[in-house]
Amino acid sequence: MSPLEIVILLPLVAALAIWLGAPARLTSVGTAFLNLLLVLGLAWNFKSASAGKAGFAYESARIVLDNPAISFAVGADGLAIILALLTALVALAAVWQINPDKPGIYHIASHLIAGGAFGAFLSTDVFFLYAFHELALIPTLIMIANHGHGDDEYRKSVAWKTTVYLGVGSLILLAGLAWLVLEFSSGGKLTFDLMALKAQAAATPLPKGTQSTIAFILLIGFGTLVSLFPLHSWAAPAYATAPTPVAMLHSGVLKKFGLYGLIRIVLPLLPEGFYCPCVQNALLFMLLGNILIMGFVTIHQKRLDDVLANSSVMHMGYIFLGLSAGTETALRGAVLLMFAHGISIALLFGLAGRMRNQIGTLELNKLGGLGAHAPVFTVLFAFGAFASIGLPGLANFAGEVMIFLGSFTNFGSTSFGPLQWAVVGALWGVVMSAVYMLRAYRSIFQGTAMAGHFVTDPSWSQRVPFVLLAAVLLVAGCCPWILLGLFKTDLATLTDAASTAVQSATKAVSH
Numbered sequence: 001m002s003p004l005e006i007v008i009l010l011p012l013v014a015a016l017a018i019w020l021g022a023p024a025r026l027t028s029v030g031t032a033f034l035n036l037l038l039v040l041g042l043a044w045n046f047k048s049a050s051a052g053k054a055g056f057a058y059e060s061a062r063i064v065l066d067n068p069a070i071s072f073a074v075g076a077d078g079l080a081i082i083l084a085l086l087t088a089l090v091a092l093a094a095v096w097q098i099n100p101d102k103p104g105i106y107h108i109a110s111h112l113i114a115g116g117a118f119g120a121f122l123s124t125d126v127f128f129l130y131a132f133h134e135l136a137l138i139p140t141l142i143m144i145a146n147h148g149h150g151d152d153e154y155r156k157s158v159a160w161k162t163t164v165y166l167g168v169g170s171l172i173l174l175a176g177l178a179w180l181v182l183e184f185s186s187g188g189k190l191t192f193d194l195m196a197l198k199a200q201a202a203a204t205p206l207p208k209g210t211q212s213t214i215a216f217i218l219l220i221g222f223g224t225l226v227s228l229f230p231l232h233s234w235a236a237p238a239y240a241t242a243p244t245p246v247a248m249l250h251s252g253v254l255k256k257f258g259l260y261g262l263i264r265i266v267l268p269l270l271p272e273g274f275y276c277p278c279v280q281n282a283l284l285f286m287l288l289g290n291i292l293i294m295g296f297v298t299i300h301q302k303r304l305d306d307v308l309a310n311s312s313v314m315h316m317g318y319i320f321l322g323l324s325a326g327t328e329t330a331l332r333g334a335v336l337l338m339f340a341h342g343i344s345i346a347l348l349f350g351l352a353g354r355m356r357n358q359i360g361t362l363e364l365n366k367l368g369g370l371g372a373h374a375p376v377f378t379v380l381f382a383f384g385a386f387a388s389i390g391l392p393g394l395a396n397f398a399g400e401v402m403i404f405l406g407s408f409t410n411f412g413s414t415s416f417g418p419l420q421w422a423v424v425g426a427l428w429g430v431v432m433s434a435v436y437m438l439r440a441y442r443s444i445f446q447g448t449a450m451a452g453h454f455v456t457d458p459s460w461s462q463r464v465p466f467v468l469l470a471a472v473l474l475v476a477g478c479c480p481w482i483l484l485g486l487f488k489t490d491l492a493t494l495t496d497a498a499s500t501a502v503q504s505a506t507k508a509v510s511h
Contacts, residue, residue, distance in 0.1 A: 003038060024106075025100060035114075056076055056077055056080075059075040061074075068189070069190065069191040082335060083339070086343065087253045089346075090253050091253075094246075096464060097466075098110070105143070106147070113136045114249060117132075126180075127192040140238075158238060166225060166234065172224065201269045208272050214270055218265065224258075227313045229287070229293060235251075238250070238309075247353070253342055259323070263331070275326060283324050287426075288425050290317030291314060291426050294314040294317070298314055298432070301436070302365065307437075308345065315337075315345075318337060318400055322407065332402055332406075336395065336398055340398070340476060343473055344388050345388070348384040350469070351384065355370075358456070364444065369454075373454045373456060376457040381445070389437050407422070408423045
């Protein structure tokens with residue numbers, strides 16, 4: 001059995017074991033810790049495992065159907081390893097901080113989400129890549145409806161809205177993937193294998209018109225799952241309402257699936273379609289909506305959970321900017337920011353959940369002066385908040401700088417086009433991030449307690465998941481090459497395809 005199969009199946013087996021009566025907390029934390037060790041080992045050995053290979057490392061395939069050709073196939077490149085590491089870290093933090101008085105369904109749902117995310121990131125078969133993501137969505141929606149915050153009617157309305165948005169987005173995505181498979185499958189035999197699809201795309205690329213149509217459909221499908229503006233309105237209420245471990249896993253990990261799908265499927269198979277002017281201009285308008293409009297929305301929020309939820313939606317715009325640029329620097333920055341955002345937002349949601357449990361409210365006007373009684377809590381929250389702002393030395397900063405530089409100097413172009421204007425607009429998002437996050441931090445931890453609410457520092461054992469996430473932000477911020485060194489030629493290949501597509505589109509426009 002491939003080690004990647006073990007990584008995927010372990011959380012699913014743990015969820016089944018807990019459902020059958022195994023000790024929930026011991027089984028849950030033990031499984032998450034073991035999986036983190038496995039992923040760390042795979043990352044440590046990745047360079048030697050991938051040496052001399054043009055495709056994926058740790059490959060394994062089990063045939064499910066001959067025609068259409070569907071296999072439970074797994075493999076990992078640098079991108080997949082980084083996102084698997086993100087999943088393992090957030091999953092451990094999420095299950096560790098679940099209160100002992102919570103029912104076992106909290107642990108079961110968390111492991112199902114983690115298992116679905118592992119499967120989506122490590123599958124090299126399009127069918128299973130899609131199916132694992134859908135598996136992870138089911139417990140997310142159930143937990144929001146039955147165990148989320150707020151009254152019963154509100155929880156269910158949020159769950160239904162989220163179900164409708166993500167259901168429609170998944171159907172659009174399924175239609176786009178089905179069209180893609182039909183176009184690239186040759187000889188009358190359908191295949192869902194990514195490597196076979198890439199080989200077919202390299203040998204006989206689709207016409208530009210077909211590429212752009214499929215690319216736009218997939219952008220809408222994947223974009224809905226990522227909360228791309230204006231398909232975003234489900235996300236903030238869902239994150240703010242979800243139980244804390246679900247909010248950590250969904251906003252920190254599962255949300256990255258749409259971005260991963262664009263990098264894994266759309267960019268290599270449909271480069272001329274994704275980088276054609278009509279798709280690019282639409283994407284630039286949408287990502288600026290994420291950054292600027294959602295930045296203003298976040299500034300006007302009155303509750304901490306709403307600030308964090310809307311901030312999470314806003315920061316997706318930076319990653320889309322990196323994908324839109326297509327340069328190697330921008331794509332590396334986008335992947336690094338995917339990892340950094342996942343860690344920082346999971347840390348913030350985890351601490352906010354602990355605050356809610358202690359004082360019963362997250363309304364900013366009822367908080368204040370909490371830092372005097374909880375210095376460790378204050379410092380840990382500062383790591384997440386300042387990382388979200390993009391403070392130098394923390395992981396988000398490195399990703400954002402690489403995106404801005406790689407986007408502004410798009411393939412050495414000296415012209416000031418739509419992409420460069422988008423970078424100028426996106427830079428104002430950094431200012432807005434500082435405004436809403438510093439104001440929230442001041443309202444919570446400085447001044448005096450407006451309503452007599454106080455929090456206490458977590459015990460030593462309860463600090464472990466938060467300290468772990470804060471340490472990862474610091475290490476990845478000071479030494480980003482640890483993660484970026486996992487890439488071989490993965491992104492360079494995408495960059496070459498993007499450069500060719502951009503140059504082709506530029507010539508077409510000039511003529």
